[in-house]
Amino acid sequence: MRLNLSILATLFRTELRMVLRDRRIIVAAILLPLLILPLMFFGSNWSMKQRERKVQSMAGSYAVTGSRAAEVRELLSRAHERALAKGQTNGLFEEITVTNAVAALNAGEIQVIVEGLNAQEAREKEAANKPPTASSKAAQKPDRSGDKVRRDEKHLPLVDSLVIRLTGRNDRDDSTGTIARLRTALEETRLAARRELLKAANFPVPLEELGTIKQVDLASQGQVAGLALGRMMTLLLLLFVLTGGTVVATDLLAGEKERGTLETLLTTGAGRLEIVLAKHLTVLTVGMLIAFIQSANLLVYIGFKLVPVPGSLAAAVSPWTAALLLALFLPVAALAASVLLLVSGKARTYKEAQLLFFPVFLIGLAPALAPLMPGLTLKSAIALAPVAGIAVAIKEILIGHFDWAMITVTWFATALPAVWLTRISVRFLSAEHLITAADPDVAQLGGGPAMFQQHVWRWFAVMWALLLMLGNYLEKADLRLQLFVNLVGIFLGASTLMLRFYRLNPREALALRLPRPAVWLGTLIAVPGGIISAVGLFQLASLVFPVPSRLLEAFNQSVLPDTIPFWQLLFFLSLMPGVLEEIAFRGMLLHGLRNRMHPALLALVVGMVFGLFHGTLFRFAPTACLGVMLAAVVLLTGSILPAMLWHCLNNALGVLAAHHEIPLTEFDAAGYLTGAGMLVLGFWIIWRHRTAYPELRLRRSERYGGQRKT
Amino acid sequence: MNPPVIVNQLTKTFYDDSRGEVVAVNQISFACQAGQIFGLLGANGAGKTTTLRMLATILKPTGGTATLMGFDVSHQPEEVRRHLGFSSATTALYPRLTARETLEFFARINGCPPATVNERVNALISRFGIRDYADARVDRLSQGMKQKVAIARTVAHDPPVLIFDEPTVGLDVLNALEMQKVIAGFRDEGKTILFSTHIMSEAEKLCDRIAIVDQGRIHACDTLANLRLATGLRYLEDIFVHYIERARTTETR
Numbered sequence: 001m002r003l004n005l006s007i008l009a010t011l012f013r014t015e016l017r018m019v020l021r022d023r024r025i026i027v028a029a030i031l032l033p034l035l036i037l038p039l040m041f042f043g044s045n046w047s048m049k050q051r052e053r054k055v056q057s058m059a060g061s062y063a064v065t066g067s068r069a070a071e072v073r074e075l076l077s078r079a080h081e082r083a084l085a086k087g088q089t090n091g092l093f094e095e096i097t098v099t100n101a102v103a104a105l106n107a108g109e110i111q112v113i114v115e116g117l118n119a120q121e122a123r124e125k126e127a128a129n130k131p132p133t134a135s136s137k138a139a140q141k142p143d144r145s146g147d148k149v150r151r152d153e154k155h156l157p158l159v160d161s162l163v164i165r166l167t168g169r170n171d172r173d174d175s176t177g178t179i180a181r182l183r184t185a186l187e188e189t190r191l192a193a194r195r196e197l198l199k200a201a202n203f204p205v206p207l208e209e210l211g212t213i214k215q216v217d218l219a220s221q222g223q224v225a226g227l228a229l230g231r232m233m234t235l236l237l238l239l240f241v242l243t244g245g246t247v248v249a250t251d252l253l254a255g256e257k258e259r260g261t262l263e264t265l266l267t268t269g270a271g272r273l274e275i276v277l278a279k280h281l282t283v284l285t286v287g288m289l290i291a292f293i294q295s296a297n298l299l300v301y302i303g304f305k306l307v308p309v310p311g312s313l314a315a316a317v318s319p320w321t322a323a324l325l326l327a328l329f330l331p332v333a334a335l336a337a338s339v340l341l342l343v344s345g346k347a348r349t350y351k352e353a354q355l356l357f358f359p360v361f362l363i364g365l366a367p368a369l370a371p372l373m374p375g376l377t378l379k380s381a382i383a384l385a386p387v388a389g390i391a392v393a394i395k396e397i398l399i400g401h402f403d404w405a406m407i408t409v410t411w412f413a414t415a416l417p418a419v420w421l422t423r424i425s426v427r428f429l430s431a432e433h434l435i436t437a438a439d440p441d442v443a444q445l446g447g448g449p450a451m452f453q454q455h456v457w458r459w460f461a462v463m464w465a466l467l468l469m470l471g472n473y474l475e476k477a478d479l480r481l482q483l484f485v486n487l488v489g490i491f492l493g494a495s496t497l498m499l500r501f502y503r504l505n506p507r508e509a510l511a512l513r514l515p516r517p518a519v520w521l522g523t524l525i526a527v528p529g530g531i532i533s534a535v536g537l538f539q540l541a542s543l544v545f546p547v548p549s550r551l552l553e554a555f556n557q558s559v560l561p562d563t564i565p566f567w568q569l570l571f572f573l574s575l576m577p578g579v580l581e582e583i584a585f586r587g588m589l590l591h592g593l594r595n596r597m598h599p600a601l602l603a604l605v606v607g608m609v610f611g612l613f614h615g616t617l618f619r620f621a622p623t624a625c626l627g628v629m630l631a632a633v634v635l636l637t638g639s640i641l642p643a644m645l646w647h648c649l650n651n652a653l654g655v656l657a658a659h660h661e662i663p664l665t666e667f668d669a670a671g672y673l674t675g676a677g678m679l680v681l682g683f684w685i686i687w688r689h690r691t692a693y694p695e696l697r698l699r700r701s702e703r704y705g706g707q708r709k710t
Numbered sequence: 711m712n713p714p715v716i717v718n719q720l721t722k723t724f725y726d727d728s729r730g731e732v733v734a735v736n737q738i739s740f741a742c743q744a745g746q747i748f749g750l751l752g753a754n755g756a757g758k759t760t761t762l763r764m765l766a767t768i769l770k771p772t773g774g775t776a777t778l779m780g781f782d783v784s785h786q787p788e789e790v791r792r793h794l795g796f797s798s799a800t801t802a803l804y805p806r807l808t809a810r811e812t813l814e815f816f817a818r819i820n821g822c823p824p825a826t827v828n829e830r831v832n833a834l835i836s837r838f839g840i841r842d843y844a845d846a847r848v849d850r851l852s853q854g855m856k857q858k859v860a861i862a863r864t865v866a867h868d869p870p871v872l873i874f875d876e877p878t879v880g881l882d883v884l885n886a887l888e889m890q891k892v893i894a895g896f897r898d899e900g901k902t903i904l905f906s907t908h909i910m911s912e913a914e915k916l917c918d919r920i921a922i923v924d925q926g927r928i929h930a931c932d933t934l935a936n937l938r939l940a941t942g943l944r945y946l947e948d949i950f951v952h953y954i955e956r957a958r959t960t961e962t963r
Contacts, residue, residue: 007819010815010818014807259802260798261804267768267791267794268816269788270819
C-alpha cells in the first residue's frame, strides 16, 4: 500500500476541522471536564472543610456510665479545664443525664457513651461484644479455651486500673467527631497527669524522649513526590485521552456510517490506508490535546491548592523529564486511538458505539493501574505488557531510577501493538459489512430462529452471570441442591426458554439424530483415552500454572463429599451433567453459532465457553479440552447423542476413580501415550463414519466453489 | 474503442448470519457507452445498489469482472475511483463543512492538482448556482441546496463516469426535475452515466438504455423503443411488470 501524503494531509486537516467545529465534542470532551473538575475538587474540598469545622465547633454531648463513672467524670472535668486554659471555647463537651444510654445514643440525643470500668468488667464486656466467628467457635472447644482467655488477657491491664470505653456510632459524623475529640482530650489529660507523676518522682528522662523512634528518609522530596505522581500519572492521562478520543472516534466512524458519508468517502481517490491513518491521527491529536488541557487544568488546581499533593511536585517534573514522559506516553495514546477506532468501526450506529466503549474503558484502564502494585519494577515481565509497562516506566522516571534498555523494550512493547491495531483498522475499513451493516436486518424484522443466532451470546452471558451469583449464594448448600439449581434451573431452564422464545425445532436445535452405529464404538474407545489425555494435559499445564495440592483436595472434598451415597454421586455428577450440559452447550450454543464461524473455530469456542462455566482457573483447561472434543464429536456426527454418552461416561469414570481412590495422575509417559492413541483411534472411527452437522459455515473458497475472492 | 463501463458475468454472494448464503447479484452483464445514461430499473432489493457498489469498488465481486475506463474494479480499485463520481441515495455530506470546503475537499482527495482546485471549485459554484450559500455550513442548508452541493461534489474532480444511486429519492417534484435536468446535462457533456431507480417515469425520460433487474438478474436490457417493440407494450411500467412476471413464472416451473 502506497501512502499519498498530500491526500493524508487533506483528510487529516478536514477531519480535525470538523471535530473542532462540533459543539458536542467541544462541550463533552473539553468544556465539561474543564468545568466539572474544578467544581468537583472545589466542592469536595469545601464540603470536607465545612464538615470538619462543624464537627470541631459543635459541643459533643455524652453520657457517663459504669462502676467507675465518678473517676471518669473527674478526668473529663480536668480535660475540660485544660481545653479552656488553652483558649478552646468551641467544641467542648457536655454531659447529659439519661436513663438508657444506648437508646439515647441511637436516638441521637447524645453522641458518645463514656463508660468507666475496671479491668475485669472491661474483659467481660469485650468477650460479650465479640461476634461469634469460626475461630471463636473453635476456641470454645475445651482444648483451646485456655489459650483464648490468655490471649484476651494480654490486651487488658493486669492491675485493676481504670478502663474507659467510648461507645459511638460510626454512621454519624457528629458521633465519630466527638469520639475523636474526646479520645484526644482524655489521652492528653492522662499524659499530662503521667508526666506530673514522673516529675514528682524525679524520673531522670522527660517522657517525650523515652524510647523514641525516629524515621530518616534518604529519598529527596522530589523523588517522594515522583512516586505519588508516577502511580497515578498514566491512569489519569489515559483517562483523559479515552474521554476525548471516544467522542471523536465515535463521530469519525460510527457517525460517518450513520450519516452515509463513509460510503461516499470510500468511493473517492483516497485509499483505505490514508483514510484510517487520518482518522487515527485525528483521534490521537484530539486525545493528546485533551490530555494536555486537562493536565494543565489539574496543575492550576494544584496551584490554587484545590488538590492536595506532596510538596516539591514541580521539582519532580523537569522539562527534560516532561519530554521523556511525553515520548513514552505517545504509544499508549496511539494504542488507545487504534482501539477506539476499531470499536467505532465495529459499531453499526453512534448509540451502539457508545455502548461498546464502556467495557473498553474498564479494560483499557486496568493495565494503567500496574504502578499501584507494590514492589513491581520494570525489570520484570511487566516491561512486555502494553500500557502496564509504560505506566511502570513513567513511575520509575519520576522517581529518578530507571534503565534505558528496559524503557526502550517497553516502548516497543506498546508501540508495536498500536501499529498492528492500526493495520487491522485499515483491513477493517475494507470489510464490506462496514457499509452493508447499516442495511435493514431481516433477522430483526422476522424474529424467530434467525434472531436466535444474534442473541445466543447474550443468553449465555446471562447464564454465566446467574451461575456465578448463585454459586456464591449457594456456596455452603448441599452439593445436590447446587447441581440441581445449576443444571436444571439454569442450563435446562434457559435452553427450554430459548427453544420456546425463538420457535426452534428441538430436534434440529439439539441435534437429536441417531448417528451411524460405528460412532458408538468410536466413542467408547475415545472416552478413557480422553480422560488420560486430559490428565496428561493438566499435568503439563501444572508445570506452567502450578495448582496447590491443598486446593485440589478441598475441591475433591467439595465435589465428592462422603455424606452422599455413591449412586447419587453418579446421578448428579455423571448422568445429569452428561445430558443437561450437552443440551445447553453442544445443543443450544453450538446451534446458535453454527454458521457464524468455521467449524474448527466453532468447536474451540464452544469448548472454551464450556470451560469458562466451570468457574475456577485450574478447571478451565481440562473442561475446555473436554468441551472442544465433545463439540467436535457433535460436528462430525451431526448428533448430540454420542456427546451425551461421552460426557456421562467421562464423568462416571472420574467419580469411580475418585471413589475407589484410583490415582489417575500416576501414569508414566507410556500410559499417557496409550491414552492419546485410544483418543486418536476413537476419533478416527468417528471421522470415518461421520455425518456432518447441517448448515455449517464453510471456508470462503468452499463456499464459492473455489472462485477467486478479491 | 471499448465502452467506458463493461460488466461481465458480475456476481455478488453475501454470507448473512441469519439467512446463510444470499446471491444479491447473479451473473449480470452489460456495457455503457460514453454520452449515454444506462438505467438499472428494479424494485427495492433487486440488486441495483449492490451492482453499483461493486462498480464503485465499495463491495468486492465474488464472480465475474467489471472494468471502468479500462481499469478492473477488483485489481485497480484506486484507479477506478479516480475516474468515477459516485452519488448515493442520500446527500451524504459532511454537516460541519461549508459547501466550498466540501468541494475543495473532494477535489483534493480525488487527485485534482492543487493549483487548479480553487478554479475548479469556483467553476462548480457558478455552474450549480450555489454562490449565495457557498460559505454556509452544510447543516444549515435546505434539502434542495444540499442536493446541489452533493451533485457538485460528485463531479468535483471532473470524472468521465458517474454513478447515481436512486438520486431523486426523498426529493420533492421540483428538486427531482432539477436533478433529472442536471443528469441529462452531464450526458450531453459526453459523460458515461449509470443510474439506478425504481421510478418508471424517470427511467423513461432519462435513460438511453434500460436494464430490468429482479432478484439479482437482468431480465431485459435495451433501449426503451426496442423494449416496447419486443413486448408490444407502451408504458415502461407494463414492460417492467411483463418481464418480472415472466421471470418469476419461469423460475417457479
